[in-house]
Amino acid sequence: MVNYWWRQYQQSVKGKTISHIAGTQSELSYWQDLLFFNFLFYCLPISFIAVIPGVFMAVNEGYTVIAYVDLISLLLLSIITFSHQIPLKIRKIFIIIIFYTLAIFLINLLGYIGPGVFYLFAITVLIALVFSKRYAYWSILANTLILSFFAAVIRFKLFYSPLNHEYTTGQWIAFSSNLIFLNIILVALINRIFQSLQDTIDTKGHLQQRYKGIFDQSPMPMWIFDTSTLKFLEVNKAAVRHYGYAENEFLQMTIKDIRLDTAISNLEKLVETNRKSGLFYQGDAEHIKKGGERIHVKIESNLLMLDGQEVRLVLATDITDQVKSEREVNKANLKIKRSEASLRAIFESAADGFVLLDHELTIKAFNSKAKGYVQLNKNQTEFEAGRNIYEYIESSKQGYFRSAIKNVFGGEIVEYDRRYRRDATSIQWIRFTLTPVIEDEVVKGVCITGRDVTVRKLYLQNLEDQNKTFREISWMQSHLVRAPLARIMGLIDILKTARDDDFDEAINYILSSAHELDGVINKITVESNTIISKYPIPIDIDPAKSN
Numbered sequence: 001m002v003n004y005w006w007r008q009y010q011q012s013v014k015g016k017t018i019s020h021i022a023g024t025q026s027e028l029s030y031w032q033d034l035l036f037f038n039f040l041f042y043c044l045p046i047s048f049i050a051v052i053p054g055v056f057m058a059v060n061e062g063y064t065v066i067a068y069v070d071l072i073s074l075l076l077l078s079i080i081t082f083s084h085q086i087p088l089k090i091r092k093i094f095i096i097i098i099f100y101t102l103a104i105f106l107i108n109l110l111g112y113i114g115p116g117v118f119y120l121f122a123i124t125v126l127i128a129l130v131f132s133k134r135y136a137y138w139s140i141l142a143n144t145l146i147l148s149f150f151a152a153v154i155r156f157k158l159f160y161s162p163l164n165h166e167y168t169t170g171q172w173i174a175f176s177s178n179l180i181f182l183n184i185i186l187v188a189l190i191n192r193i194f195q196s197l198q199d200t201i202d203t204k205g206h207l208q209q210r211y212k213g214i215f216d217q218s219p220m221p222m223w224i225f226d227t228s229t230l231k232f233l234e235v236n237k238a239a240v241r242h243y244g245y246a247e248n249e250f251l252q253m254t255i256k257d258i259r260l261d262t263a264i265s266n267l268e269k270l271v272e273t274n275r276k277s278g279l280f281y282q283g284d285a286e287h288i289k290k291g292g293e294r295i296h297v298k299i300e301s302n303l304l305m306l307d308g309q310e311v312r313l314v315l316a317t318d319i320t321d322q323v324k325s326e327r328e329v330n331k332a333n334l335k336i337k338r339s340e341a342s343l344r345a346i347f348e349s350a351a352d353g354f355v356l357l358d359h360e361l362t363i364k365a366f367n368s369k370a371k372g373y374v375q376l377n378k379n380q381t382e383f384e385a386g387r388n389i390y391e392y393i394e395s396s397k398q399g400y401f402r403s404a405i406k407n408v409f410g411g412e413i414v415e416y417d418r419r420y421r422r423d424a425t426s427i428q429w430i431r432f433t434l435t436p437v438i439e440d441e442v443v444k445g446v447c448i449t450g451r452d453v454t455v456r457k458l459y460l461q462n463l464e465d466q467n468k469t470f471r472e473i474s475w476m477q478s479h480l481v482r483a484p485l486a487r488i489m490g491l492i493d494i495l496k497t498a499r500d501d502d503f504d505e506a507i508n509y510i511l512s513s514a515h516e517l518d519g520v521i522n523k524i525t526v527e528s529n530t531i532i533s534k535y536p537i538p539i540d541i542d543p544a545k546s547n
Contacts (some may be wrong), residue, residue, distance in 0.1 A: 036129075039130070040095075077098065096123060108163065128186065137187065151172045154168070154172050227275040232250045235247055280302050299315075356446075356448075361389045361405065416432055435447045488510055
């Protein structure tokens with residue numbers, strides 16, 4: 001019941017009085033008026049603590065007039081408290097007049113021992129709190145004049161007063177000077193506090209304006225929302241410009257209105273989690289503009305206390321283009337990986353061995369056939385990426401290799417053949433090709449290609465040996481065959497005119513030359529058969545493919 005009546009009283013006083021407070025929170029007068037309102041709010045109910053026992057004791061002690069004055073003062077205080085139509089400044093003046101009247105009356109009757117002196121002291125403090133400082137100093141002057149007046153009454157007995165019998169002029173002046181001293185000290189201190197408060201208010205106002213300007217003029221969308229209702233409380237110009245909503249439209253919306261329906265449940269959980277933790281938050285989200293366009297944003301937010309409520313200050317950075325670029329890059333990377341896989345497959349399935357070197361001749365890559373076909377040493381080992389190529393070249397061949405590498409870095413393509421013995425009965429020929437790797441018109445490395453040309457080499461050697469034999473056969477045909485054939489032809493011409501005794505002799509010569517010709521032909525046949533058996537032409541080899 002007590003709480004109910006107290007709330008009713010609070011609403012009755014506060015509901016109408018607060019509305020009469022002029023100015024803004026950045027002005028000291030606003031806080032002085034608010035302080036006076038709180039004085040009225042608490043003074044009336046608490047005054048009963050002084051009035052009830054005061055009236056009771058005054059009546060018992062025969063000071064009925066004091067009881068009447070106390071009750072009249074309480075009545076006037078009540079009227080002023082509930083008279084909302086009276087301007088606040090006039091109500092202040094009425095309160096000061098009431099307390100001054102009460103103080104003078106009580107001082108005249110009770111002197112130092114009565115509450116009048118305390119009222120006089122408190123009036124100056126109250127004036128210093130609810131009026132500008134000049135009124136407080138005028139109050140000190142008024143106190144000085146009042147106390148001086150009572151000193152004159154005591155000294156000159158201007159009218160009948162209990163003070164004439166209780167105090168001397170010296171006692172009164174001594175007491176009064178201490179009271180005035182305390183008044184001056186307290187007013188000075190209160191003014192100093194109020195000046196510091198005004199400086200703080202001004203500084204706060206400047207900071208608020210500064211941060212408000214930063215907030216409004218930021219090129220990035222920013223807003224403040226209530227963590228309980230999720231309503232937008234403030235938005236800056238960049239948010240209005242970027243999302244397409246007017247400021248008043250934003251202030252009627254919640255942050256759920258710019259999110260996808262499927263994301264609202266997670267959004268509410270996230271806001272609640274961040275509200276409890278109070279930590280800085282950073283994450284990505286998908287927002288919807290007024291026109292329905294979806295955008296990807298990076299959200300950064302901090303928890304703040306604004307006018308007693310927990311809010312979140314949010315900075316939203318549009319990363320839609322970045323997300324699109326990342327997706328395109330991912331697609332490109334996927335294509336590159338697929339291309340790399342295809343290239344690697346081609347690289348591995350190639351008939352040749354490949355070793356790729358960088359500008360420092362460090363091995364960067366090689367295929368599976370590199371060991372068999374890029375023979376750089378008698379005891380060839382597996383290639384390892386990161387090792388220098390000279391670790392695989394025997395010392396006797398490094399000089400030639402350095403010269404070849406120098407030519408390659410000069411832009412030339414170097415080719416040379418090397419013969420290796422596989423075992424005691426067979427050999428292997430490898431053709432090395434050193435090709436410059438060019439990037440931005442600069443040689444950045446070397447590609448070493450090794451190809452097995454053993455078949456081609458043996459085929460060419462067979463051809464050379466066959467050609468040599470054919471040349472010998474040709475010589476025999478042109479020299480050894482022609483001599484007996486020429487004799488036979490000459491003897492035949494002799495037979496045409498020979499006598500009987502010469503005929504038999506010519507026949508013998510012809511027979512001898514025929515036997516000689518037959519021997520030469522047999523020799524040629526043997527030589528040809530020897531070539532065919534020694535150098536058979538392989539029908540499954542295409543010399544053009546063994547290059």
